[in-house]
Amino acid sequence: MKALVFEDVHHPVRFSEVAVPKLNEGEVWVDVMAAALNHRDVWITKGLYPGLQPGVVLGSDACVLYEGKQYLINPNVNWGPDPRVGGKSYSILGMPTHGTFCEKMAIAKDRLVPKPEHLSSVQAAAMPLGGLTAFRALMKKGKCTSKDRVCINGIGGGVALIVMQFALAAGAEVWVTSSSDEKISKAKDLGAVGGQNYRHDGWHKALQSQSGGFDIIIDSAGGPGFNNLLKIANPGARIVTYGGSAGAIEKLSPQILFWKQLEIHGTTMGNDQEFLEMVEFVDQHKIVPVLDRIYSLEEGPQAFARMDQGSQFGKIVFEI
């Protein structure tokens, strides 16, 4: 069968013929209908993950067909017993185990969760990894309710957009930041009240005075600007970070942290129970993920390049 395979960090992702893997105990064959791209896949091809193995089929997200029914795939592999954190043998589908960018895969049957009926297979494929990350970040770590005002940084990325949709579904008030005025404008079309371009000096002061401050802030940048998030946080606020694209956090004020009784939560992915709760939440609120572009597997290198450039607004999906 054909698949998108990681070769090594000196080559782009490769569309090539691979053997259909054997079934291990507890696994079943499924046909992949659609699979979505995540930043993780791009970072793997750049060598930014530990334990990389050549020849592995990439991809963590998929909607699959099994015995005539469609399922989402839970991309957690062996989360382990502690709900707070994955155990030592935990990994994410698509490295080091074979992933979803292929026609047919072997997957543990307990990873299959029925697809919500309101989603097409392409829409459903966009949900697993980003939805799980967003759900834990916003609902579990941020404890979002309808009384909260939420700031979502870097709107346009897959996780950030799902966070926005979940926050709106929870009845919260949503504001966004981006380096692109166009992305802020699109976010407003989707329900955000307003936003600021973080390339502009004093963006956080403007956002603070427009909004009145935030109860929850969701960030994936970190970096020297992170301390500004403490300034726009309301007393008792939760700041949740699931990325560090802007590097180390500098000049963080412990005084603001303790006087405002703030919480900072680092989070990535979520446990199996949270995956089930996320799919239930999507079903209950009939949430449809924002899609950027749909590619064939053969167009894999173009899809990876689009995500690497950061020009997408919403999820990039392969229809298979």
Next chain:
Amino acid sequence: MKALVFEDVHHPVRFSEVAVPKLNEGEVWVDVMAAALNHRDVWITKGLYPGLQPGVVLGSDACVLYEGKQYLINPNVNWGPDPRVGGKSYSILGMPTHGTFCEKMAIAKDRLVPKPEHLSSVQAAAMPLGGLTAFRALMKKGKCTSKDRVCINGIGGGVALIVMQFALAAGAEVWVTSSSDEKISKAKDLGAVGGQNYRHDGWHKALQSQSGGFDIIIDSAGGPGFNNLLKIANPGARIVTYGGSAGAIEKLSPQILFWKQLEIHGTTMGNDQEFLEMVEFVDQHKIVPVLDRIYSLEEGPQAFARMDQGSQFGKIVFEI
């Protein structure tokens, strides 16, 4: 009556004659039997608090006599409706309202909580502000259980020592850090398993390899060394900070934060419900605070100087 009064930031605390204040609605007269010093009092005399008013009697902690019975004083003034954070009219006893470093005070009757029987009045006076800060930090933010390994930084300070006593009472394993080998040794006498001097290079690596890493870390320094706390944190750990004596936090890694699913909590004091739970915890576990030295009110300037030098091990108390 005689009292220790804040004059201005150019003068040390003054032992002087003041009028007994009038009773407001809901207030009663109490005789102060003992009152304890906190860093807050020292910082006020240095002008490091907003809204300072000359002529205010200092002091947040006390054991008082009212109608023949002894009570602890809850130092919260108007916490407000949100359990997470004090409201806009919230303050701490002793600035801007008159505090406990005096012979007789007017206090709202609902601030009086019966003294646990196992404590003397001098011991009881050492508990309110530090105990409340420690209880919220360790038990509420850190969620301490008997399964946790706890690191307490800067052992010797009043709050840090109470945190240690609470953690031991909860059945947790306790390790400490200090700039003084003598203080580490004293902490081991009180039940800590071990500790490291943070003035030594590589202290965090030594502590990590000795202990196996920490589920809860309680800090009041912040500063450039804070990122080392992330390195010695176990996955899922809670890092709780109630101070910033070493200044801004630098080079904090968002990657360690999210890969380890860490939480950082800023905290100061606690709400009224937590105060009641703290006193109940102290009563249940028969906890006796560590006392450094006992002074008379007249010796106020010496007591303030001792805390300012940081040479104390345990609480500094005035017997009145």
